Amino acid sequence: MSQLALDRLKATFGDAILETHSDFGDETAVVRPESWLAICRFLRQDPALQFDMMSDLCGVDYPDRVPRMEVVAHLYSLSRRHRIRVKTRIGDAELGTCELDSVTSVWRTADWLERETYDMSGVLFRGHPDLRRILMYPEFVGHPLRKDYPAQKAQPLLEYRTEEEAGLTLEKQAPFGPDEGMSFGRRTFTRSEEN
Amino acid sequence: MAKSQVTLEGSEAGFATTRLDALLNWARKYSLFQYPFVTACCGMEFMSVAGPRFDLSRFGAEAPRFSPRQADLLWVVGTISQRQAPALRRIYEQMMEPKYVLAFGTCASCGGFYDNYTTVPGIDKVIPCDVYVPGCPPRPEGALDGLLLLQDKIQRGDRKPGIVKPREDPLKDLVTLRKKEATP
Numbered sequence: 001m002s003q004l005a006l007d008r009l010k011a012t013f014g015d016a017i018l019e020t021h022s023d024f025g026d027e028t029a030v031v032r033p034e035s036w037l038a039i040c041r042f043l044r045q046d047p048a049l050q051f052d053m054m055s056d057l058c059g060v061d062y063p064d065r066v067p068r069m070e071v072v073a074h075l076y077s078l079s080r081r082h083r084i085r086v087k088t089r090i091g092d093a094e095l096g097t098c099e100l101d102s103v104t105s106v107w108r109t110a111d112w113l114e115r116e117t118y119d120m121s122g123v124l125f126r127g128h129p130d131l132r133r134i135l136m137y138p139e140f141v142g143h144p145l146r147k148d149y150p151a152q153k154a155q156p157l158l159e160y161r162t163e164e165e166a167g168l169t170l171e172k173q174a175p176f177g178p179d180e181g182m183s184f185g186r187r188t189f190t191r192s193e194e195n
Numbered sequence: 196m197a198k199s200q201v202t203l204e205g206s207e208a209g210f211a212t213t214r215l216d217a218l219l220n221w222a223r224k225y226s227l228f229q230y231p232f233v234t235a236c237c238g239m240e241f242m243s244v245a246g247p248r249f250d251l252s253r254f255g256a257e258a259p260r261f262s263p264r265q266a267d268l269l270w271v272v273g274t275i276s277q278r279q280a281p282a283l284r285r286i287y288e289q290m291m292e293p294k295y296v297l298a299f300g301t302c303a304s305c306g307g308f309y310d311n312y313t314t315v316p317g318i319d320k321v322i323p324c325d326v327y328v329p330g331c332p333p334r335p336e337g338a339l340d341g342l343l344l345l346q347d348k349i350q351r352g353d354r355k356p357g358i359v360k361p362r363e364d365p366l367k368d369l370v371t372l373r374k375k376e377a378t379p
Contacts, residue, residue: 136312137278144312154312158280160320168356170319176305176329176358 002027002082005049013039028085036071036088037101043075043084044106051075051084054103057113059121063147067091069098071123095122095146102128120145216352223267223293224346225255230266232286235273237300237332249335254342263289268345271324274302275315287322295349296324297341301331319356327358336362 006020006027016035021028031039043051055074062068069091076083091098102125103110114125115134122143125131133140137157142149163170229251233241244251251257260266263286275283287296298318301307304327306316318324325348328341340359348357 140312149312152310154277154314154316156280156315156320157277158284158321161322166319166323170317172305172317176301176317176327 002049002084005029005043005051005082005084008046008049009039009042012042026085027083028087030087030089033088033090033100037103037106039086040073040103040106043086048080049077049082050079051077053078054107054109054113055083057110057117059117059123059145061121061145061147065089066093068093068095069121069123071100071117073103090123098122099124099126101126104128119143122146217350220350220352224349227254227256227268227295227342227345228258228260228266229256229268229270230260230263230286230290231270231272232283233270233272234275234279235300235302237273237302240332240335240338241270241272241299244335244338249339251339251342254339254346256342263287264291266290267294269294269296269322270299271296271303271318272299274307274309275318275321276313277315280315280321283318284321295326295345296322297326297328297345298324299328299338299341300333301329304329307331324356325354327356329359329361333359 003022006022006029009029009031010017010020013031013035016032016039018030018032020030029039043049053076055076057071057073060070060072062070067089070087070089073086074083075086088100090100098121100123102114104114104125104127111129112134114123114128115130115132117123118125118128118131119133119135120143132138136144139157140155161170231238231241231245243249245257245259256268263269267290269287269290271283287294296318298304302309302314303318304324306314310316315321326341326345328337330337333341337359340362344357344359348354
């Protein structure tokens with residue numbers, strides 16, 4: 001559908017396009033992070049492409065790769081009715097530096113989407129007007145969608161009641177707990193695991 | 196002319212007070228003003244419970260109050276995220292005594308399958324809870340069972356938390372019957 005976009009990208013940016021594919025009918029281009037902003041602006045402004053809507057932006061953590069973090073943008077053109085997926089790879093093995101140019105100047109939507117990507121994956125967007133957490137609370141430490149975030153680690157915003165305060169056991173009674181009939185149910189919550 | 200009268204029998208000490216308690220509890224259990232704190236998909240079942248088909252008003256609990264100051268019963272319907280917990284506690288603290296809390300569904304009762312950074316593992320970690328209704332989501336009958344259990348607790352003056360027992364699955368026999376038919 002938008003093979004045209006891939007061809008235009010390759011003709012215009014050459015080496016900055018690392019790879020392209022059209023698996024499952026989804027045209028995808030992996031680009032160099034240095035050209036991220038220029039490529040996004042080109043996709044938005046080129047008269048033949050006109051990707052005027054940013055459907056989604058997210059970060060994907062591949063802990064075994066370097067660069068480790070992949071930032072994925074899904075674009076759609078309302079006028080041309082075609083789509084493209086643009087990816088770029090950033091960050092070292094420890095994600096000490098994980099920065100990318102902000103594309104808020106290209107799409108206004110990118111403002112909140114980049115905040116979400118920052119919140120969940122810890123990608124720092126250079127030039128973003130207001131890079132704050134958007135889903136988690138400001139007191140939250142870390143970025144939960146990174147693979148090194150412990151899956152069951154909670155950071156309660158409000159301190160939990162203790163059993164002395166409640167005057168009764170807060171352990172879950174049947175039928176709650178693992179035997180509720182769902183194989184994916186949570187483990188029985190115990191105080192010792194919390195500490 | 197008084198149509199009905201509370202009869203005071205027996206000795207003066209203690210006996211009459213109990214009757215008054217019973218009378219007050221009886222009045223309370225049939226006039227629960229509710230505050231629906233609806234956050235997730237269980238809300239659909241709650242709407243069904245509150246609507247005409249299952250009809251909460253049969254039990255005197257039809258009046259929703261969207262100010263916690265006027266409410267007796269807090270329905271916590273759905274997942275409570277860590278970020279919502281302060282709001283929930285504040286709502287609870289604004290309610291007038293006597294106040295009751297009903298955890299509607301697995302998420303409100305124990306966090307459900309959200310065993311991660313997002314969700315409070317049961318509202319009893321944040322506020323006291325009187326009745327837990329299991330189910331994902333509970334059927335409206337389950338919610339009514341929860342309300343009846345709460346009324347029973349109010350009448351007895353019992354503040355120990357209770358869990359609604361799951362009912363027998365009415366279709367279980369039908370499924371086994373069909374399986375038997377399928378295997379010759």
